[in-house]
Amino acid sequence: MIPDTEVVHSAQSLTSWIGGVSTGIKELSANVASLLERNLLGKAKVDKAALAGLDKLSQEFLAKNTYAVGAGTFFAHEFVEHGGQALEWWSRRESGAIGRLDFDQTPGSSRYYDYEKLPFFSTAAATGEQTLWGPYIDYLGFEDYILTFTAPFSVHGHFTGVAGCDIRLKDLEPRLMPILRAIPGDAALVNASNRVILGNSGRYLVGDRIKTGSSVQDRIALDVPHLGLSLIYTA
Amino acid sequence: MDSPTSFQTQIYRSLPEIERADAIVDRISKAIALGLLKVGERLPPEAALSEMFGVGGATLREALSELREQGIVETRRGRSGGTFVVNQPRTRTEAIRDWFLSTSISEIRDIGDEHSAVAAAIIRLACERAEPHDVERLQELARALVLAPTPEKRATADSRFHIELAVSAQSPRLANAEIRIQEETVQQIWTPLAVAFDPEQAAAEHLELVRAVAQDQPEKAQGLVLEHIRRNIFHLIDTKLTLGYSQSTQDAQ
Numbered sequence A: 001m002i003p004d005t006e007v008v009h010s011a012q013s014l015t016s017w018i019g020g021v022s023t024g025i026k027e028l029s030a031n032v033a034s035l036l037e038r039n040l041l042g043k044a045k046v047d048k049a050a051l052a053g054l055d056k057l058s059q060e061f062l063a064k065n066t067y068a069v070g071a072g073t074f075f076a077h078e079f080v081e082h083g084g085q086a087l088e089w090w091s092r093r094e095s096g097a098i099g100r101l102d103f104d105q106t107p108g109s110s111r112y113y114d115y116e117k118l119p120f121f122s123t124a125a126a127t128g129e130q131t132l133w134g135p136y137i138d139y140l141g142f143e144d145y146i147l148t149f150t151a152p153f154s155v156h157g158h159f160t161g162v163a164g165c166d167i168r169l170k171d172l173e174p175r176l177m178p179i180l181r182a183i184p185g186d187a188a189l190v191n192a193s194n195r196v197i198l199g200n201s202g203r204y205l206v207g208d209r210i211k212t213g214s215s216v217q218d219r220i221a222l223d224v225p226h227l228g229l230s231l232i233y234t235a
Numbered sequence B: 001m002d003s004p005t006s007f008q009t010q011i012y013r014s015l016p017e018i019e020r021a022d023a024i025v026d027r028i029s030k031a032i033a034l035g036l037l038k039v040g041e042r043l044p045p046e047a048a049l050s051e052m053f054g055v056g057g058a059t060l061r062e063a064l065s066e067l068r069e070q071g072i073v074e075t076r077r078g079r080s081g082g083t084f085v086v087n088q089p090r091t092r093t094e095a096i097r098d099w100f101l102s103t104s105i106s107e108i109r110d111i112g113d114e115h116s117a118v119a120a121a122i123i124r125l126a127c128e129r130a131e132p133h134d135v136e137r138l139q140e141l142a143r144a145l146v147l148a149p150t151p152e153k154r155a156t157a158d159s160r161f162h163i164e165l166a167v168s169a170q171s172p173r174l175a176n177a178e179i180r181i182q183e184e185t186v187q188q189i190w191t192p193l194a195v196a197f198d199p200e201q202a203a204a205e206h207l208e209l210v211r212a213v214a215q216d217q218p219e220k221a222q223g224l225v226l227e228h229i230r231r232n233i234f235h236l237i238d239t240k241l242t243l244g245y246s247q248s249t250q251d252a253q
Helices: A005-040 A054-064 A119-127 A169-181 B006-011 B017-033 B046-053 B057-069 B092-102 B105-129 B132-147 B151-168 B172-190 B199-214 B218-245
Strands: A070-075 A087-092 A098-100 A131-137 A145-155 A158-168 A187-190 A196-199 A218-221 A230-233 B073-076 B082-085
Touching: A005 A054, A005 A145, A005 A158, A005 A169, A005 A187, A005 A218, A005 A230, A054 A070, A054 A087, A054 A098, A054 A158, A119 A131, A119 A145, A119 A158, A131 A196, A145 A169, A158 A169, A169 A187, A169 A196, A169 B105, A169 B218, B017 B057, B046 B057, B057 B073, B092 B172, B092 B218, B105 B151, B105 B172, B105 B199, B105 B218, B132 B151, B132 B199, B151 B172, B151 B199, B172 B218, B199 B218
Parallel strands: none
Antiparallel strands: A070 A087, A070 A158, A087 A098, A131 A145, A145 A158, A187 A196, A187 A230, A218 A230, B073 B082
């Protein structure tokens, strides 16, 4: 069945908006990679000197992209000098000020933020491609209900870490709802695991899993590479 | 006098400082709304205020800082300084409209998730623990909702029913959780901003809940209470969509 023009139009608008985020993250990770190549000067491990200027990249990204609440870089531990700083993450506070976000980096501590095991890191590391994780509650991290976009980067040909941004579901809603509300019936943006990111009515609520088999709805895959997003709608 | 019921002890428990500060905020806001204090007028000095209200300096400053945050008063330094009334307080309807505009659908859904957990536990315990006189009282409170003449009174009647249900479950922690959730949402449910909420249906659902409790049917009661909350949350989401995004359909085309 051919989808209605409103649905096609909304799918295009969603693709274009999310594609914009995706491109922004790709640029950020490319900038992080070239900065590290310059700073490292052939050294194998990331030390303090190698991080110079990385804070600027996060701050600039946040200043330019007001939809994001956090942005920065996480390194694979094996590339970080012993006892060194393994991440550089900045976030926007309630007041609007941008500040560095601290995570507990002590393995074994009860509040240890083991990001290498989190899908926004591990998926990007395993596939070598951009990824989107969420909606999820970022316990011990930003501690809010967010989406995280990341892209892996390599230095001297080795995967070294990921760069990316966080978007609060609360901030995403006013940006994408007008697009979804243009569809007359029930519709929702869903992620690769069929979880609702945003719906245009009470029928599809953020966080719900759309069970396979209960397919009374149709679906258009969004053309944003590697993110696995779709628009589902009731025909 | 009879010994106080568990609900009464809940009401008359000693006031924490924060509630005394809230009471001051409420008193001054109401006085401005009623025109007893006018915009431009200077409040008495802090020392005099804390003596008149009978509170400590910290509590008074807490109240003034809340009033400043709401933009109702302003404190100016210097010889002709002091705390001045600068704005009318927002009406309840405005405050509720602001709540809808600043609260996202994901947050409303989350309130519903928490309320479902709390209410499901409460009603299961109420089935086990409520006595016949609790049941009678709950029936009365359910009927009171239909008789309430204004949206505000319906809100009070609705939350009163749920809080007394929690009281009959004999868990102070669950009762406190229910009170907190009611305070957070009940005015939003009943204030008719976009779609009016039907008191007849809500009252009928409350009576069904009481019947299930009286007959000690925890499974049925839990199913009913979850459906009841789901309906409330859908109503809040509908209101949010209408107030926050009703222009979208036209704008996006």
